[in-house]
Amino acid sequence: MSLTNIIGQSKTIAMLLGMMRRGRIASSYLFCGESGIGKKTAAINFAKALNCLDRGRETDTRGSGPDRFDSCDSCASCRKIDAGGHPDFLAVAPEDRVIKIEEIRLIEDALSYKPFEGRWKVVIIDEAEAMNISAANAFLKTLEEPPPDSVIILVTSKPGALPDTIRSRCSRVNFFPLPNEACRRVLGDRYQGDDLDLAVTLSMGRPGAAHTNDLREERDWFLEHFRNMLKAGKDGWTSREDMDRWFDQALIMVRDLATLKIAGPGRMINLDIQDYLRELSKSLDLDVIIYLYGELNLLKGQLLYNLNKSITWNYTASLLRKELLH
C-alpha cells in the first residue's frame, strides 16, 4: 500500500503529499480523528514515502495521477518499514493502555543517531493520549528540541486528552470518518450482500472498526451485558477495554433511541434490532433519552481517569434501570 491507495481520505493525503513536494516536512505531526479511519495506516505510509528509495514510479490506481512523492511500496526501505524492521523507523503503542517513560526513552535513544539508511528517522506513537504524566513530560523535551532529520507522528482519536504543551508543538493533520461509498469499498473485500450493508451501517464511517471486530458480534456482546444490567446482574466486564467497548456501543444505542423518536428507523445504526429498540423507547420521553446520552458520555469520558470497574458497572446499571424500567 502507499498513501494514494488509502481510501476515503483524499484531501488529507493530498495535503501530506503536497508537503513532501514542497519539501516542507514538520518535525512533529498530530494525526487526529476517530479510530478505524486510517490514521495509523497513513502514518506508516507517510514514513514509507519519506524514506522510499524508488519514489516516482507510477502509483495511479484511482485516477489520482502518478505522484512521484508517494512510496513505491516495493523497494527495500518500503518493505522494511512494512515489516517493522527498518533501522530508522520506530512505532510505539500503549501496553496495558499506558505509554510509560521507558517507551519515551526508547524514542529519545532512537532519535539520537543520524539516520542509518533513510533520509529521515520516523517515530510513530499510536494512541498517544495514553502517555502518562512522566512520559508526557519527558516527551515534551524531545518535541521542544527535535533532533534534525527526524519526524515524530502522534496518532490519536482523543487529541483533547493530550497536554496543550504537546498539542501546540505538532502540526495537526485531521482525518474524517469515511462516506458510506468509501466505507463500502474498504469493507467489500470482507463482506458481501446484506452483511456488507450491515457492516457499512454499523461501522459509521470507521471501516477499521469492522475489520478488527465483527461488528454484529460486538453489538451482541454489548446487548448481553446491557440486558444483564437491566436485570441487576453482576459486573460482567473483564477489563477496562471492555468498559470502553461497552460505552461506545451504549452511546450508539441511545442515539438510535433518539433517532427513532425524531426521524423514525431510516437513520438508525442498529437497524436489525429496531423492534427491540422501539419497545425500549416506547415509554421514554426524548429529554430522558438525551439526559441518558449525556450521562453515559460523561462516564465514558471519565474512563480516561481510571474509574473503578465494578463501581462503574453498578452506577451505570442503576442509572439505566431508573430511566428505562418503569
Ligand SMILES: [Zn+2]
Ligand atoms: Zn519504496
